[in-house]
Amino acid sequence: MATEDENHYINLCKNPIRFEPVSRANNVFFDDANKQVFAVRSGGAMGVVMKGPEEKAMISFRMEDRGDIISIKFSCDKKILAAQRSIKTVEFLNFQEDMSTDQQEYSQSCKGEATEIRGFVWTNVCEIVFITSTGLEHYQVIPEKRTLKRLKTLSLQINWYFWMANSSLLLISSSTLGNVLHPFQFKQPGIITRLPKFEVDLPVVPKPPKLSLFDRDVLVAVIYEILYIVFLRHPQSASCGAEIVLYQLQKEGPAKKTDILKLDMSGRFAVNVVDNLIMVHHQASKTSVIFDIRLEGKSDGYVTYHHPVLPALGIKPFKLLLPSVNMQAGTDKTEYNCELYSANWIVFQPDIVIDAKLGCLWTLKLNLNLL
Template sequence: QTSGAEPARCVRMANEHYLELKENPVQFEHASSVNNVFFDEANKQVFAVRSGGATGVVVKGPDDKSSVAFRMDDKGEVKCIKFSIGNKILAVQRTSKSVDFINFIPDYPHMEFTQECKTKNANVLGFCWTSWNEIVFITDQGVEFYQVFPDKRSLKLQKSQNINVNWYQYCPETAVLLLSTTVQGNVLQPLAFRNGTISKMSKFEIELPVIPKPAKLSLSERDVAIATIYGQLYVMYLKHHSRTPNSPGAEVVLYHLPREGPCKKSHVLKLNTTGKFALNIVDNLVVVHHQSSQTSLIFDIKLKEPDCAVNTHQPVLPARSIHPYRVSLSGPVVVPSQPPVPCQLYSSSWSVFQPDIIISASEGYLWYLQVKLAPMVHLLEDKGKLMDFLLRRRDCKLVILSVCSQILGGHEEAGLPVVATVFDKLNQVYKDYLEADQSYTAAMESGPSRGSTAQKRPVRTQAVIDQSDMYTHVLSAFTERKVSVTCCGPVPHTPPTLTLTPQDASYKFIIAVLMEYIRSLNQNQITVQHYLYELVIKTLVQHNLFYMLHQFLQYHVLSDSKPLACLLLSLESTYPPAHQLSLDMLKRLSTANDEIVEVLLSKQQVLGALRFIRSVGTFHGAVTFSSSGSGGHDNVSARKFLDAARQTGDQMLFYTVFRSFQQRNQRLRGNPAFNPGEHCEEHVVHFQQLFGEQALMKPSTV
């Protein structure tokens, strides 16, 4: 079907692989007649056991530090082999009646010791380590929980449970063991292990598509997986329907398994096809691999209808295959003469483990599956739904910022509701983080209260897109974009009284987007940073929209701040009224008196500065400021005003300012002379040179 496709379509399809196998897989000796391969889900370790261990056991984990190599006596076929946590004790099952142990703790005896299961006539199905020295045997008649004493080379039975078991699944992340019971196998009994104890959780029944008669084992271990999704434990059941023309496709049914309370069916994932499937969990997404079509589907259980007892989900995106992967023919040994060859994806030899592991025993590779977010952007058209989806992903920040830039790529104002929706979703997450952080800070400052649990500092995930992120990566570039007439499309029909050019429409869209982001911040009670207001002002000035700037300031759409006032001052040459707008803003701030005086003096408006300080303080002719800007007669800076007046070259202005400060001195101290600490000597000399000594006020002068 793809042979006649356009080249552009082929390239796009190649870029639509949203799943891939991570680079640098764990490589091991592939399975063969002399080499058996085992996987330990708890430690994520692959065991390559040659000749029962006599010619070597190589253990490889997620990193090089966890790799171990050793030999052990060949005492028969190995059925199961696992290290305890930390590689301290090795457990090996060779028979259905017992498990052998070998110490790997330094200075402990390296000899094997054996533990037989206690239950008569029981067969050991397998075992799981729950801690570095605690192990549970699962038999067909129940479970036996032991503590291992490596120094004594012995085990002690802590607790046992009698129950008929068909098969089991273990979730090492939560230390929960799932047992299949009853003849049909569809009644599941979860057991939780914690601090050396076993506790029974509520058992539950899996709904089978067909009830067999007579009763027989109908629920297979390969159709069930247990995993954590969004911090909650779920049992996932792959439900196959009978292959008839009108039968529905297969489903994945999720049962929520809480620590306390009943287990409930909560989600149904519609696969819309039949065949062989395998399940992974990647970044809290349920990934369903379909072997015959060699594609995978992803589901996000958070994309659901509110207040539904059981939520039915369709795939988030169209089915796609895992990104092609190449492997070396020589396996772990790199031979330059042999280039890598394509790996057979969805091979029948693949084994899938939770949460995100795929193993090809025949090729000797262990991969971690990962999600690629960038290709998903073009596959999910609903931008609100896309944003909900992306905000829950681990490495989402750059992709989210890219999406924001893309949705601002057009100039149609009809797109504003979409922009508003995206901004609101971003700022809701931003607000939640700020509130959590403020709550944590307040709790730390008040100290721990009696009976309260220790509060953890909230983790700032990549989903927290703050104002700095939006300003730097999205809005600045958006406002600086070159807008041409041709890119805006046809101008809509407008009444004769209104002249609307494409440029006007694009400028209005830019301003509308900026104001929409500010509106969203305000709606979420987030303090808007001054640089966003500055961006609005610069954009308005750039497009000569001064009337709009005046309105925004007049109606306080843009919040007052010192940086904003300074920006307005800098625009005076372009827009003269900006000077007065700036002074009005500084005056409204009431804590910016120093800045206003400095601004006026820098503009050589010395009398204006004197009038201003009279209006906000008592000077007896001029206000006084301390270094902090509050009233304080003793700290008035007469020299600053005299410097400014002298720099103007206006002799009468200098005279007026000089006499004003002499009058202040007279009223403060009964003497018009300046104190030595005011450093005004040069100005006194200058005054005398201009107007004569007789022009100086005398102490007796009122």
């Protein structure tokens, strides 16, 4: 007999992480380095609930409500919480082994009156980097003294950034067009390794020049143990299909363009990398295609061109039990058919899909028997 998943090579995991959905009173944040979802409920003392696929149990605690949170992340050992409430300052809170807090917060402001914090990433257990409008600020956090020590500052014009924790790689976009990318690695405590910068080829350069390469179209991925910068290149006209361009990161020279994946579609896309396969989701057609760069493609001597290994197919439908609107139906739960490829979906690497309005975090599963 055919199995339930036989006609679906991409499935959402059967037991998603459930959290309180986004509402007027509740905000949701995702730390893609630690794979943790934070549901933050404001009003009086700020209530925070943290969950994640790798967590044995949820963690809940309270913080003083001193304004809306912009970003919130634990250090990798979950002993220090960093929360950004303003464009100038990040606040810190120490945690004990039992996940209780000492309730005494401390903070660090960025350098320069006109400087703004665009975001921050934990690079080591007690090290954090502020990505600002004028560069990088690298700090050591000293929790027992409730203070931070500045390790290094790098000046750089920054449009946006992408952080890949597994490879300790921070990718920075600079220049007017945004297509000059600077890779930095933080593999050794206290040390920033600056890799050669490189330029992404844009399909068209606007006049006058303006930001044309956005963070939503770039990600970093490890594919077959090689580090790639993955760039979604949108077509110049509706008659052409979009492409995904792979740049292989080099230690001794600029990243090298190696592969181009032909999508033959245009519109809104999202990309995951699962089991070394590149999975591209297309919202308009509600389908996904898969590429395997190990399979033979057509080469022009410099770049190898690839097509999907299978025709476009949809993710397997998923049902959720949600509180019933009609309480007289004899049950307080009702089955809900999730909207696949929803505009509310946000995709994170390598295999995560989040719907903040539903309050769900899934991991994607591949049915490799079909491939």
